[in-house]
Amino acid sequence: MAISFNIKDKHLKWLLILPTLILLTVFAIIPYLWTFGISFYDYSVQVFGRAPDFVGFQNYENMMTHPDIWLRFQNTAKFAVTVVSIEFILGLSLALVLSERFRGHRLVLTICVLPMLIAPEITAMIFKVVMFRPDIGFINYLLGVLKIPFDGYGKDAFLSIVMVDAWTWTPFVMLMIVGGLSSVPKSVLEAADIDGAGWWARFRYVIFPYAKPFLFLALIFRLADALRTWEVIREWLDVPPPLGPNPLEIDMLPSYLYTLAFRAFKTSEMTTTATIMVIISLVLVYTYLRYLWKVEQNE
Amino acid sequence: MSNSIFKAKNLRFVIIGFWLIIVLFPLSWIALTSVKPTEATLSTTPVFLFTPTLQNYMFGAEIMDPHTNEPIFAGIASQFPRYLGNSILIALMSTFIALAAGLTFAYSLSRFKIIGGTPLLAYMLTLHAVTPIVFTPALFEIFQKIGLHDTHIGLSLIYATFALPLTVWILKNFLDGFPKTSEEAAKVDGASTFDVLLRITLPQIKVGLAVAAVFAFAVAWNDFIFTLSLTETNAATFVFLADFFDDLLRVGVLTPGPLASMSIIHMIPSFIFAFLIQRYLLIGFSAGTIRKEMK
Numbered sequence: 001m002a003i004s005f006n007i008k009d010k011h012l013k014w015l016l017i018l019p020t021l022i023l024l025t026v027f028a029i030i031p032y033l034w035t036f037g038i039s040f041y042d043y044s045v046q047v048f049g050r051a052p053d054f055v056g057f058q059n060y061e062n063m064m065t066h067p068d069i070w071l072r073f074q075n076t077a078k079f080a081v082t083v084v085s086i087e088f089i090l091g092l093s094l095a096l097v098l099s100e101r102f103r104g105h106r107l108v109l110t111i112c113v114l115p116m117l118i119a120p121e122i123t124a125m126i127f128k129v130v131m132f133r134p135d136i137g138f139i140n141y142l143l144g145v146l147k148i149p150f151d152g153y154g155k156d157a158f159l160s161i162v163m164v165d166a167w168t169w170t171p172f173v174m175l176m177i178v179g180g181l182s183s184v185p186k187s188v189l190e191a192a193d194i195d196g197a198g199w200w201a202r203f204r205y206v207i208f209p210y211a212k213p214f215l216f217l218a219l220i221f222r223l224a225d226a227l228r229t230w231e232v233i234r235e236w237l238d239v240p241p242p243l244g245p246n247p248l249e250i251d252m253l254p255s256y257l258y259t260l261a262f263r264a265f266k267t268s269e270m271t272t273t274a275t276i277m278v279i280i281s282l283v284l285v286y287t288y289l290r291y292l293w294k295v296e297q298n299e
Numbered sequence: 300m301s302n303s304i305f306k307a308k309n310l311r312f313v314i315i316g317f318w319l320i321i322v323l324f325p326l327s328w329i330a331l332t333s334v335k336p337t338e339a340t341l342s343t344t345p346v347f348l349f350t351p352t353l354q355n356y357m358f359g360a361e362i363m364d365p366h367t368n369e370p371i372f373a374g375i376a377s378q379f380p381r382y383l384g385n386s387i388l389i390a391l392m393s394t395f396i397a398l399a400a401g402l403t404f405a406y407s408l409s410r411f412k413i414i415g416g417t418p419l420l421a422y423m424l425t426l427h428a429v430t431p432i433v434f435t436p437a438l439f440e441i442f443q444k445i446g447l448h449d450t451h452i453g454l455s456l457i458y459a460t461f462a463l464p465l466t467v468w469i470l471k472n473f474l475d476g477f478p479k480t481s482e483e484a485a486k487v488d489g490a491s492t493f494d495v496l497l498r499i500t501l502p503q504i505k506v507g508l509a510v511a512a513v514f515a516f517a518v519a520w521n522d523f524i525f526t527l528s529l530t531e532t533n534a535a536t537f538v539f540l541a542d543f544f545d546d547l548l549r550v551g552v553l554t555p556g557p558l559a560s561m562s563i564i565h566m567i568p569s570f571i572f573a574f575l576i577q578r579y580l581l582i583g584f585s586a587g588t589i590r591k592e593m594k
Contacts (some may be wrong), residue, residue, distance in 0.1 A: 012412060014407075016403040016404065016407035016412065017408070018402060019399065019400035019541075020403070020406070023459060023460045024422075024423070025402060025456055027434075027441075027460040027462075028426055028460055029454060030441065031441065032434075034441075035433060035434070035436070038437075045439055046501055051331060088301055088565060094318055097314045097315060098315070106578070108315060109577075110577040111322060114573060117517060117570065117572075117573055118521070119446065119521035119522070120521070120523070122541060125545050126329050126558075126559075129559075130329055130332050131328070136555070138328055161505075167322070175351035202512055224427070224428040227427075227430075228430035231523060235545075238549065240549070255433060257433065258524075261435055261436055262435075262528065274432070274433040274497055280426065282425060285421070287351060295484060
């Protein structure tokens, strides 16, 4: 089969990147620009045929003066800091334990990965229905037996959401750090032993310097993920009032975007908040890239 | 072993065992729930002994209202195979598109000098960092305009786009690791670049393609926001239906059983893939991939 593509390499290289460029432009770059642009208009996707009204920075002003928006910012920050800390403590301990290879090592790692492979929406529903539901939930039953008061749908909703997130993403932190720990040379560990270093000194001065870049990357990745979590929050916000949580205690920016876009059809309000969120994410990505470039220069 | 990082061997197995229970318990509990009779799923104390039943997997059959024992929403339950079919078809289509576009793109960036290549890779990273909800109103408008709303191909193109960052990173990493020399030798013999890519390079990066395919598949298979915003009934996927079941559950006309069986069916393909590629699973998740990429 002789394929007669007699195209010169200098044309071919552009031809090869064309499909990706088209996909990115149509489905990612144009939507970005549209979102940014419409944040200066008064508009709703629900009202077909109505032309958007240009309102300048009015939407931004409205958002900044909205009484609840800061609570949502705070909740997002609180959630991100909480889950990332918990996942780091658990992930680091697990990574230290799993750094040595043993029989079944790979199997254990694979099982740990499973929660990440489930659709977040399905995970959220499973936990909401069979683990945390006040009447039939297993966790409620377990804590009831232990006589620990727990109201997973109501006042402890935030804690429940954190638990679901930690269940899903702790293995991710663990995997990243396992990668980092494998770069600690055995000879250095032996030298530390001969010098009689205690466990803290060993960790702080021998293991930590090698694992640091991986810890940093895991941190950036998890922060970015935590700032886009919404499925589980939406599930909890949907619990009807007598049982459900106080929405202002758990509502965060991504779930707020969802409400604005899909429940309230307030498109311009949504795009305004979305623009702010995109900027926050870009700062994170930029930090990450700068770090990579620094590492690259040092190596 | 004096040179290991973690020394207390017994403690190690206690910690590992503890975490395995945490991971596996919710999964096994949902599997148990999916084969429980209706009364057992609604019991306030956990039921461990029961006669297993497959009634929750009989999606074609009508779902009974637990209170009146009357069939409810028979129409929706019978559409179950179509939603599952949509999910499979769309996931496969988007995996194919993401691999084809991602491979040519990664190949071009790996073998030729492309002006703006690195900033483009960096830009793709931002796709990963922003919540997809941001894109939905814009995509809704675009889809309405170009007639892709509620179509299989429309949804596949979206999933392919959002799987591209990952497929490109993984494939470029594999391509960079594969030496150019044999490609150049083939070119000296008169083969075109396209021939070389197809016959010499492709067979060498089979593993990379498999790993990238699994991750691209997962993007489509696990999505919820795009099927919610860009489909109605024709191209809606499995997760969309699961969410509908959740709504029925909330208003009290459905028991947890069907939702549990649905979740189990949803997990099966991903879990099979995880065990099939477990040797390479770390590649997709590890920071090393992306670190090397930026060099």
